[in-house]
Each structure stands twice: as structure tokens, then as C-alpha cells.
Amino acid sequence: MILAVAGVLILVWVAGGTATPLAKIGDIGATMNYAYVRLNGTVTRGPIYDPDAQSIRFYVADDTGEIQAGAFRDVTQELLAAGKIPTVGDKITMEGTLRVRDDFTSFNLASADKAQIIPPAATEIEIAAIGYDDEYHSVIVRGDVRDVRQPYQGLSLITLGDASGEVDVAISGDMEKLYGAAPSFVLGDGVQVQGVVTYFRDTPQIVLRRPGDFQKLDVANSAATIIPIGSIDAARVNQRVQIQGYVTRVTKFSQGVRVTVADDSGALTLVLWQDLLDQIPNARELQDGAQLQALGQVAQYRGELELVPQRASDVKISAAVAQQNATALPNPAASDATAAPTVTPRPTREPTPAPAQRAIGALTAADQDAWVVLNGVITRANTFSQGMRYTLDDTTGKITLLIWADVLEKIAFRDQLKPGAQVRVTGKIDVFNDALEIIPANGSAVELVAAAQTSPSATRAIGSIAASDVDQLVAVKGTITDLADFSKGKYVTLQDDSGKIQITAFSSVLETVKDQLALGATLTARGKVNLFRGKLEIVADELAVE
Amino acid sequence: MKGISHFITGVAVGTFFPDAVRAAADGSFILALGGIGGLLPDTIDFKFARFLEEPDILIDPHPEQFEAQKIADEIAAGIDRVGATRKKQILKCNTMRLGPDWWQQYSLKFDTKQNAVVVKLGPIVNTSQLPLPESERVWPEGRAPIHTPLLPTYGEFVTVDIFSGPSFALEWRNDRVEIDFIPWHRQYSHSIFMALLFGLICGALFFLLGSSLYVTAGLIGAFAVLAHVLEDQLGYLGSNLLWPLTKVRSTGMKLIHAGDAIPNFFTVGTCCMLIIYNLDRFSPQPLIDPLVYWGVLWLPFPLALLYFLLRKFRADALQRVPLLAQQEGDLVAETQEVVDA
Amino acid sequence: MNTEILTLALYALAGTLLASLLALIPALHVYNIAGIFILLAVSAQQFIGGNELAMLLLGMIVGYAMLNTVSAIFLGAPDDSTIFIVLPGQKYLLMSRGYEAAVLTGIGGLGGIAILIVLSPIAATIFGALRAIVLPHLHWILAVIITYMLMAEWPKGGDRGATGLARLWDAWKGLGAGILTFVLSGLLGIVLMYASPVPTDRAFQNLLPAFVGLFAVPWVMDNVLSGAQIPTQHIAKTFDAPPSMIARGVFSGALGGLFAAFFPVVTGGVGGYLAGHATAQRDDRVFIISQGTSKFLYYVGAFWLFFLPTARIVKGGMSGMLATIYTPTGPDLYYVSVGLIAVCGVLSFLLLLAYSRAAVWLVQKVNYRYISLATLFLLVGLVYFFTGLGGLAVMLVAIPIGWLPVLWGSRRMNCLGVLLVPITLNLAGLGPTVAQWLGLI
Known part of the structure; x- marks a missing residue:
């Protein structure tokens, strides 16, 4: 008995004095399943926070590979309480247990104490200077908000521009779940953003780590309001302004079109490059007399001032025919379009043949x-x-x-x-x-x-799907809260207000939406209800991301 | 009922509390209280009470010098002493261990027809009470007359073989000596008082640990003990339900014996199904269809029990065994079950 | 497809034959050999396909589950799943009926095959649903099993003593030793989980030295020290178990085995023990048959669950290891695996009969003490081979813990604290906290 007690005590003592072995992520293999190890690396994605499951997941990379790490339940609460939430860009040293599977390897953080996090130091940089060397480094950029979009619920992309260029700032829903919403702003606001540079398909973006890292600057928002064209002078070169007027002339050139836009105060040339023109859905309505609103950067070319929009959404065109009742159009030739359809305001174009x-x-x-x-x-x-x-x-x-x-x-x-x-x-x-x-x-x-026949797969609340629906076709709509790969596709966890369900999507179904699938995106899934590992799931026939 | 039946019943009791099930899903061990409560009454008896009982007559035979007559004389003298002094005596029969798995069996009988105590040597048995072939020795039987009126009781031989031997309370009641088999069992430990006490302890413990579920914990503890007591009431010998108000063990419902395989299997199976059903019922997304679950999957259990009860009532009708014998048989079964668990 | 099935069948049968050779080496766990295969497969995946490797391992586990009884009964070297067989097995051995005991476990194993076949069409639904329901509750269910194991160990002494307290002390010596065994093995398990002396690139064999030290070595050393003499063995023409007894044993063993196959950490022995209680079995023969079934279903059933087409469950060492490099797909493979379990199982049973006769011959011809000594050296060699010096250190610590039940007459099952304690704590999210208290991390 003494031997047994002493043996265990000595083992505990010796083991306690031994440092946890450091592992390289690339070296983790099948034989290291359940090993308790230490990893050093940089957080490359995350945090992905699930308040229901009380889990925080993030990805860590060292010079040999990348691994998904996770904290669950008590450890998540400890991390939250200690404010030690691993965030993209952080240098991290952590201890925990490896789980190795054929299709997936992960790391379970042992406790909050076992994660040492060093946040990245930020350096100020011009947008155009951001390059691969800055990946996972923290930068500070200043500029004005030029575009805001939400590719899916849970991710907002804010296009920020300075004199040198533009970059997207990514604000994840997880960050907002953890720290609250980012400050509000409107297009054209001058802001300072501190975040970590990551790459999305070879394009740099800045990932916001905390809401407080997004600050509104106290400068005039020249782009938020429409200014008279006549007020634009050389002093405004390189500034972004917004104008509204009617088209008086459209001239093609080799790389796009020049549009003369006039309002009561004056006229200005608008330069639309061909690639941007191609993206304007109703570009064919760009003709004399059309009403046009454009946001762009003032430039000077051969002594002439020009306005150069940088994205299609900055240019809004209303067809000339719609302007017939508008006030004081200086080109009356376009005003009778409805009354006399044969007199179309398209003198330079061939009539369109009947389709x-x-x-x-x-x-x-x-x-x-x-x-x-x-x-x-x-x-x-x-x-x-x-x-x-x-x-x-x-x-x-x-x-x-x-x-x-x-x-x-x-x-x-x-x-x-x-x-x-x-x-x-x-x-x-x-x-x-x-x-x-x-x-x-x-x-x-x-x-x-x-109309489509009412299918049995009308959209239903996720929580209403029960075991009795097995083998039935249903449609559900919700937010993606988890994504996991399997050999032939993805498991997508979808959540709405009523509950959660797993969508099994095979590669063939994923094909059309695979680029849009991301945590936080709103997804509509249609398919058959199945019981998989005792849980209800939907095997998707069709997916649509909003 | 066997220990595992009581234990799993206690766990099942706990799962009827939705807040406990939800807390359990979040990492709490609260439902283990049910299991502890379920086995607590027997734990108190078999791990504490039995050893604290002071015997007045101690039978501690030696396997090589087994003196059957001397043992019979000692027991008979003890009974006569109770008759003469009206004072309760505790008789304890020790076992004879021969090796790690071997025991020398002996048995004794209170022969109320002949008014005598009979003691005889049995075979060598293993811990499963299976006799070693050809191990029975020819040995003289001991027989001693009793001169005091004795309540007609368990007519069969009581065997003393493995682990710890039985004890008997010899007590003067109604102008005769009554023999209580294993008197330390199913007394205060199997009472409503104990249910309340354990419930209070569980509640207080959770309260001190800062859990908001202290009321639930108390209820789980109390109901688990109560479930044990009520299950024992299904047998022939009940429990001392109202201790300390009452001093004697009541009569049970006479439906089953503690060691009966089918009722125990029914209890364990039903409780397991109840546990799973409750865990599912109180989960965010229940999966079980109650109709299929109880109407189809559970069906074998009540059918087996029905078969058992029909067979038992038929057998009881054919063979009338005195209640006292049944009660003592119940205790024998339970003691055996407990010691070889 | 037929050629493919035939190829898979050949791999499975090869696995069974291989396991049948290895099963003769006492305490050489099939998982150790499977570990070697996994190591080889990782580096040589181009030579053997995933399905072929899976079927090879399936054949091995079927062979091992059936045949590991031989070394447990005749050589007294049990593992975590055969500890419950050793005692009645050796009792039978001392009664000249060792062969009969081995055959009874084999009959139990055949019963296990029948159970698997019957369950195969509905297993995915049942186990899938069950898993979903109990998954958030595993920690407390394991805690409940631990509580029952500890509470249901009843005193074996306490008759003699002048006072009540003296008797209480006498009774509680054994119980205390049991609790101490459980606590110490639990501590050992926590050390192995968080600060194992076994190198990290051998982490998947972490528990091997502990199991050998806790279960096999004490028993073998006991045989060496006691110099047990094995009486002449009788090869019975029939076995002494009527059909109703076999049915009871298989039924009870199936409940326990399936429970063990499904639930994490619960081994075949514990499952069989619980089911034996639940079904109120007391006969030695029923017990041996039920342990045969339970052990078979524990090993093979857990691996079988890995192939469930829509509810793949990774439980047990073999599927745990295989899952690191392979994912089974499709119902076809599942039904092929069920069929091959049956074929390999029958082959293993026939081999069991032959090997038991060979073991009878061995224990009669060679001094049992020498056999035990050879076994002991083999065990130490194996631990060193798989886990190095760190593993040997773990084994040395485990041996005295494994001796406690031998010396104090408490249950050997308490040694399973090495698995139950750390896993239960981990499932409840308390593992790292306790490891920190102990200064391990």
C-alpha cells in the first residue's frame, strides 16, 4: 500500500515538474491522438463564438501548418471572464489535448490559464502599401467609408479608401457577439481602423479585432451629401464627392465612356472605365437625358476636372424616359419618349431588332x-x-x-x-x-x-422539424452557425429562432454556393429530413445563400 | 430488490426534475444524488449497522473442529435465557473461511415442531455458493431441546457460508420467544425519516456549494431513498417505515422476492428507459416518439413481469409457505445478493 | 463487387489468423498490434487501401475478442476486459476444467455474433438516437457508474472483533483498500492524460503500461510467487450448460457488452458486471458465458459501430486508432463487415477449441511458474517496445496499485479508475482544473 501511494505521489511530483512537450502543428499525426501538448503559433482565424454551445473556436498556424483549436464550456467561460479571447493576429502559446481524426485534427484548450496571448502591435500604413508581408500583422489605416455590404448575415464588409487605394474591413458577427456592435457610420465618414491584415483570395482585407478599433474621425464627410457640380474646383482634386444631374453627352473611348453630367450649377465629365461599366446593371440606360447620381474621386486630366467612380454601386442611373416629368430638363428632345416611342433618344445606336x-x-x-x-x-x-x-x-x-x-x-x-x-x-x-x-x-x-407548384418543402421553422418528418421534403432558412467538412461535402449547422439543425450538403449541391457559405450567412436549404447519428438532419437537394 | 435496481430507481427519480436534467446536461452531477439515495438504506445497514450490533451469543466455529452439538446447545440455552429473563439476546453466527474463494458451510434450524435447535455441517462452497463436488463430510448433527415456547417461524435450515454470517434477535413477545432474522436490517435506514434526513442533507450540501438547485437536490435525495423503501415494500418483509414511531418491520405487499430475476430486470429495464425518455423529453429537441417508445420498445418488460406474476401466484396457490418463512427467505436472498455483489 | 468482397474477406481472415497467433502471447493486447498496423499504414497507405486495412483490423479484433480468453484463463494474464474471467476461469482451471471455461466464453462469443447480426438492420437508428440523447449527459452517467461500483462493494470481513468499532474497522479495511485503489488508479489516469511520461508520438498507447501494470503483472506475479500447481486438465466432450443457461448468459452478456461498446470508457468486464447484476445472474457458468458475450460485443461491437452507415460512432481503441487515418463509407461496407464478423467469429471459435487444447497441454507439460515468469518478461518487453522507459516507469507505478486488490481482497475492477476518473472529469470539464490542482499542468 505504501509502495502504491508513494509511487503515485512520486509520479505526480515528477510529472508536475516536467514541461509540457512542444509540438509542431505539421508534425501532428495519427499516433499523437489524445496527446497533451503545447503549441506556439499565430491566430489566423477567429474567434468563432457560439454562445449556445459555449464554445470558442479559432485557428492557429505555425511555420509548419494550421490547426483548429477550441475551448468549450468552462474553459470558454474562463476565457471570457479573463478577457483572453484568441483573436486573429494574436501570438499564442497554449496547452491542451490533440484529437486526431482521419478527416479532421483539432486541439482542445485545457484551460484559460494555459493560453498565453500576445496581441499584435499596430503600425500605421497607407492602404496601397498593404502587402503579403503584413499578413496577420496589425495595421492602422485612415480613410473614408466608400461602401458597405453584407455578403451574409454575420459579416459586414466596409470598403475603406484613402488617397492610395481601397481595402475591405471585415467586421464579423462573432466579434459583435463577444464585444458588442461596431460604432455606427455613414458612407463618406472619415474613419480610423486598427485591424489585422488577412488575405481573402489573394486580396488583402483588414479584420477588425475589437469594436473600439473602429473610430470615426472628426472630419467633414464630403461624400455623404450631394454637392452642386459648379462647386467642384481644383481644390477638390483627390477628394471624393457625390453629384447628381442629367446626362448631356455620352462619348465612348477605348477603355470606357465619358459622360457629361450637368446640373443647374454646371457640368462635369464622369469617367466610367469599361470594367466598371460592365458591372452597372442598367448601363444601357446611360443616354442623353438620363438622371444620374455618382460618387467618385475628383481628378484632373489634361487640365480638365473629372469625376472617377470606383465601383458600379457608386453610379445610379435612371432611364431618360423616367425623366419626362422631371423639372426643367435642358434637353427637351428626350421628353416625348412615351408619347412618341419612335422618337427614341438614341440617335447614335441602331434600333434594337425584335427579339x-x-x-x-x-x-x-x-x-x-x-x-x-x-x-x-x-x-x-x-x-x-x-x-x-x-x-x-x-x-x-x-x-x-x-x-x-x-x-x-x-x-x-x-x-x-x-x-x-x-x-x-x-x-x-x-x-x-x-x-x-x-x-x-x-x-x-x-x-x-x-407559378411553381406548392411543394411540400415550404419553408418551416427549424424547431418544428421532428422525427415524424423523416424522409419528408422540407425547406428551412436560418443562419449558418457551424461548418465542417466531410469527405464528400460539408455539414452546415443552420439556426433560426426556433432551433438548430444540421444540413448535410454533398459537393454537387454545394457547387453553386460554396463560395458564399460562411458562418453567419443566411442560408435556405431544401431537402429530405433524415435521422443521422440520432439527430435530425436535412440532406440538401438545393441551397441558396442570401 | 437487488442493489442495482434500487440504485437505478434513484437515478430515474432524479430525471423527473427538468431543472436537474438541464443542469446535468450542462456539466452538473446532481443526478448522481439519486443513485446514492437509492442505495443509501442498504449501505447504512450492510456497511455500518451490522458491525455495530453487539452479539450476546456468538457462534464462531472452526472448520476442523466443528462442534455441532455444542453450537446447538449454546443457541438453545440462549433462547431459554430469553424465556427466563425476558431480555432480548442477539445471536450471531460467524462464517468459516477456508481460502480466498472457499467457505465451509454449516446450517441451523429452529425446529418449532420439535422445539429444538438443529445444527449441521454442510459442503465446502465457493463465493457463488456453489458446492465443491464431494466436499460434504459425514459429521454428527447437533440437536438441542428448547424449553421455552417459540413462535413458529422459518421452518427451513438457514445456511451460514460466505462472507459475513447472519444474526438473529431473540426477543420475548406475546408470551413466547420470537426470532427476528437479521435484526439490524430495514430498520431506521429504511424509513420515511431517513428519506427526509437525506433530502435535507442533499439540499443543505447544494445550498452550501452555492447551487441554486438546492431544493431540487433535496427532493431528489429524499425521493430516491423513499423509492428504495417503497420498492422493498413490494416484498414479503416490509420496512420500519415510521421509525422512530414504530419499532418493528411491517409486512410487505408479498409480490416479489428480493432476488427474483424478472422483477429486478423489469425494474432496471424500465428505469433505464425512463431515464432515457426523461433526458430526451427535457432536451431542446426531443427525438423520441412516446407511442413507439412505450407502446413497442417497453412492451417486453411488462409482459415478462406479467408472466412472472402469473407463474408466482399459481405457485403460491399450490404451495402455501408461511408468511414468516417468506419474509425470512426474502432477507436471505437480499443478504446473499448484497454480500456477493 | 464480388471480387472486392472476396479481397476484403481474405484480409479479414488474415487478420483473424494473425490475431489468433498474437492472442497466445499473454497480455499482448490487440490494440498494440493494431497500433503497429496503424503506424505501418500511415507510412504505407499506397500499399493497402483503407477498406482492406479496416477489414484486416476487423478480423484481428474478432479473433482477439474470442481468443484472448486462452491467455487469461490458462496463463492468468488478464487485460481490462478479461479481469472478470480470470477468477472464475482460474477456479475452473484448479478444478481441472480450464478447457470447459474457455469453451463457455467461446459460446458466449458466438452468442455475441448472433446478437450483432440480429441488431445490424436497426442498429443505426437505435444507437444513433441513443447517442444523440445521452451525449450531453455522459459525464454524470459515468459518475453514476463509478458511484455504483464503489457503493456496491460490500464488506467481506467484520465478523470478528471485540467491539463494534473493531468490527467496523475490519470490514472497512477491504472497502478502504478498494476506494484507495480507485483513487490511486484515477490519479495515475490523470497523470497519463496531462503529463504522461510516454512520448507524445506514442500517445495513442498511453494506457498500455498502466493496464499491464494494473491488471496483468500483479496476477502473473501472484502466480510466480504462489507457485500454483495446475492439476491435470480434463478435456470435456460436452459442456455443462443447458440451452436456457446459455440463453441467460448471452442475454445478460449482450446487455453489458452493448452497453460497454456504446458508452465511452466502460469496458466489457464492467458492462458484463452491471448487466449480471441487472439480470440477477449468480451461476458461475452463466457468468462465464455472459462475460464471453460481453467481452466479444465490447471489442467487436465497438468496432462494428464504427461502420454504421449513418451514425458512425468512434468508440474503443481500435476504431479510435483507425479513425485517425480512415473513414468508412456506405451501407454496403457495413453489411460486408457484419458478414465478415460472423465468418471470422466462427473461425475464431474453432481456433479457440484448438488453442485451448494446446494451452492445456502447455500448462501440464511446462512448470506453471516458468510460464508465468516468461509471461512477465514478455510483458515488460512489450511495454518497453511500445512506450519506452517512460512507459516502464508508468508500469512500475501501476503494479503496486494493481497489487492492492490482491492483498486486501478488494475488487480488481477498482483499477479501472485509471480510465473512469480522468474521462469523467474531462467530460464534465473538470479535468484541467484537477490536473492544475495536482500541479501537472
């Missing part, structure tokens, strides 16, 4: 730019940042029906544009990534021939 009804299967790349009428059934619907992509099928073939957001807004029955609906579309054929697309120019170009 012909075509079979989808008969369309080829040679039909690019042709105006056609297609009749088919929508078999798939996916959102993207500027509109919707549908797959149209007329039994002879399939084509992508691309409807820009502004066109979609004008379609009253847009909610009925879903798989199963039969539509007749008039639009221009385009080729994008070697695939044919038809792009309707306006809302009236899309007609609903027959």
Missing part, C-alpha cells in the same frame, strides 16, 4: 449580345451579391438567367421566381465563364407563365 423566341439548346456563344425570348422552367435559384442567378430549363437545354438586383426589385412576382416556376424572359445573351446567360434589361422582360 425572337429561341430554344435554349439552340443557343451558342455566337448568340452573344443577341436579344432573344426564352420560355422555360426555373430549376435552381441562387443569390449573389448583385442579384439572382436562376437556371432556366426548356427541356432542350439549360441557361443561366441573370437578373440584376435593380431589375429584380421591379419584378412584382419576384418571390415566385423559384424552382418549378415557368417564365418567359426577354433578354440579351451573354457569355460568362464560358457559360451562356440571358440578362433581362428590366422587370417587364420577365413574365411569369406558371
